[in-house]
C-alpha cells in the first residue's frame with residue numbers, strides 16, 4: 355500500500371490550515387492550495403486568536419506549532435500541490451456539488467497511487483467517490499480542531515474503499531498525534547460527529563422554539579460535563595455559518611422538515627453574527643458571558 359510521505363491539502367481555511375500545520379509538524383512534506391492566496395496567513399492569525407481565547411494548545415507546544423506553519427509549502431495551483439502527493443485531503447466548504455467537482459479535479463491531478471480524503475463534516479464519501487476513477491482509494495477523514503487540542507478524527511470508507519486504505523489512513527492519523535475513530539458501517543455524521551449533531555439539533559430546536567434560554571442549556575452542560583463552555587459556546591467556536599451548512603446537508607439528505615436548521619439561525623448568519631470569528635454569535639467576544647466567574651450561578 356502507498357506509504358504516505360507527501361500530503362496535499364486543498365482548501366486552507368479554518369480546518370485545512372490546521373491539518374496542514376499538524377502534518378508538517380510531524381514530518382510530512384505538505385503542499386497546500388487555496389483559491390484565495392492570502393487565506394493561509396489570515397487563518398493562522400485567526401487560529402492564534404482562538405488558541406489564546408480558549409487557552410488551549412495543539413498536541414505540541416505552541417512554539418513548535420508556530421515553527422511548523424512556515425513548513426507548509428503554498429502552491430500557486432492545485433496541480434503543483436498534488437503532483438507528487440501520496441495523500442490528498444480536501445477541505446473546501448460543505449457543499450456536495452463543490453466537493454464532487456473538486457474530487458474530479460483532484461483525481462485528474464494526483465498520482466494514481468494517492469489516497470483521497472474529504473474532511474467533510476456530514477457528507478459520506480459514498481456520495482463523492484464516483485466523481486473519481488479511484489473509489490477504492492477514497493474515504494472520509496474528518497478532523498475536528500487539532501490546533502485547539504481536539505485531536506480526534508472520524509474515519510469512514512465508502513462502498514469500495516479497500517481495508518488497507520483505511521489502515522493507512524489510521525496509521526497516518528496516529529503518526530500526526532491524533533486519534534482515529536473508525537466507523538464500521540456507513541452512518542451520516544460518522545462516529546463522534548453524529549453524537550454532536552444530535553446535541554446541536556436538539557439544543558437549536560429548544561432555543562429557536564423559545565422553550566428555554568440558550569444560556570441555561572450551556573450552564574447545565576458545563577456543570578454536567580465539567581467543560582468550560584456548552585453547546586452554544588461550541589457552535590460559536592465552529593462558526594454559525596459552518597454549523598448551518600452542515601445542518602443543511604443533513605436536511606438535503608433526509609428532506610425531513612425536522613432536520614431543517616431553524617430560521618433564527620439563518621437570521622443570525624444574515625446579520626453576520628457568525629460566532630467568535632465576527633466577534634458576535636450567541637455570545638459576544640472576546641469576553642463571552644460563559645467565561646465570567648458568576649455565569650454558573652444563573
Ligand SMILES: NC(=O)c1ccc[n+]([C@@H]2O[C@H](COP(=O)([O-])OP(=O)(O)OC[C@H]3O[C@@H](n4cnc5c(N)ncnc54)[C@H](O)[C@@H]3O)[C@@H](O)[C@H]2O)c1
Nearest residue numbers: 365366367368369388389390445446447448474475497592
Ligand atoms: N470549521 C470547523 O470547525 C470544521 C470542523 C470539521 C470539519 N469541517 C469541514 O471542513 C470543511 C472546510 O470547513 P472550514 O471551516 O475550513 O471552511 P472555510 O470556509 O474556513 O475554508 C474553506 C476554504 O476552501 C477554499 N476553497 C473554496 N473553493 C475552493 C476551490 N475550488 N479550490 C481551492 N480552495 C477552495 C476557500 O477559499 C476557503 O479558504 C467543510 O467540509 C467543513 O464541514 C469544519
